[in-house]
Amino acid sequence: MPNPFETLAHHKLAPVIALDDAAHAAPLAAALVAGGLPVAEVTFRTAAAEESIRTMAARGDLLVIAGTVLTAEQVDRAAHAGAVMVVSPGFSPKVVERCQKLGLPVCPGVATPTDLQAALDCGLGTMKFFPAEALGGVKTLKAISAPYASAVEGGVKFMPTGGVGPGNLLDYLALPSVVACGGSWMVAPKLYAGGDFAPVEAAVREAVTLAQSLD
Numbered sequence: 346m347p348n349p350f351e352t353l354a355h356h357k358l359a360p361v362i363a364l365d366d367a368a369h370a371a372p373l374a375a376a377l378v379a380g381g382l383p384v385a386e387v388t389f390r391t392a393a394a395e396e397s398i399r400t401m402a403a404r405g406d407l408l409v410i411a412g413t414v415l416t417a418e419q420v421d422r423a424a425h426a427g428a429v430m431v432v433s434p435g436f437s438p439k440v441v442e443r444c445q446k447l448g449l450p451v452c453p454g455v456a457t458p459t460d461l462q463a464a465l466d467c468g469l470g471t472m473k474f475f476p477a478e479a480l481g482g483v484k485t486l487k488a489i490s491a492p493y494a495s496a497v498e499g500g501v502k503f504m505p506t507g508g509v510g511p512g513n514l515l516d517y518l519a520l521p522s523v524v525a526c527g528g529s530w531m532v533a534p535k536l537y538a539g540g541d542f543a544p545v546e547a548a549v550r551e552a553v554t555l556a557q558s559l560d
C-alpha cells in the first residue's frame with residue numbers, strides 16, 4: 346500500500362463514515378470502490394467501527410483510515426483491525442505518541458495555532474482542519490496556516506473536514522496547502538437507508554468527478 350498521504354492527495358477526498366451496523370461495511374466499501382474512491386475513514390463514533398475497519402481492510406484495495414480516534418487503546422484496536430492511518434478531531438499527544446510508536450501515519454485535528462504548533466512539535470506536517478466551516482472555512486484556514494508556510498519542507502498541509510460539501514469543496518481544494526477534504530455527504534446513512542447502496546456509488550462518483558475537475 347502506498348503512503349496514505351499520497352493516496353489522499355491523489356483522490357482529494359476522505360469519506361467520513363459512522364456505521365451503526367458492521368454489516369453495512371462490505372456493501373459500503375464496494376460502493377466506494379465502484380464509484381472510484383477507494384478511501385474510507387471509519388470513525389470510532391460507533392461500536393461497529395472496529396469490525397467495519399476489519400471488513401473493509403480485508404478487501405486489500407481500499408485505504409482504510411480510522412477516524413475519531415481519541416485514545417491510545419483505540420489506536421491499538423484500529424491498527425489491529427487493519428487501519429493504515431489514524432485521524433482525530435483534535436490534537437491528543439497520547440494518540441499521536443502511540444501512532445508514532447506503531448509507525449502508523451497520524452493526522453490530528455487542529456483548530457488553532459496552538460494546536461498546529463503542538464502537532465509540529467511532534468514532527469507532523471499534515472493536519473485535519475476541524476470543524477472547517479464552523480471555524481470560518483477557507484478564510485480562517487488561510488490565516489491560520491500563513492505563519493507556518495516554511496515550518497516544514499513543502500509547507501504544512503491540511504485536510505479540512507466538517508461542513509465541506511459539493512458547494513465549497515473546490516474552494517478548499519484550490520488552496521495549495523490542502524491535500525484532501527473529509528466529508529460525509531457521499532456516504533450519508535440516508536443514501537442507503539433502504540439497503541440499496543447504488544445511491545452511495547452515484548454520490549461517490551459525482552464527488553470524485555467534482556474533486557478531479559480541478560486537475
Ligand SMILES: O=C[C@H](O)COP(=O)(O)O
Pocket residue numbers: 361506507508509527528529530
Ligand atoms: O463530524 C463531522 C464529520 O467528521 C464530517 O463532517 P460533515 O458531516 O460535515 O462532512
Ligand SMILES: CC(=O)C(=O)O
Pocket residue numbers: 388411412413414432433434454473475506527
Ligand atoms: C472529525 C474527524 O476527523 C474525526 O472525527 O476523526
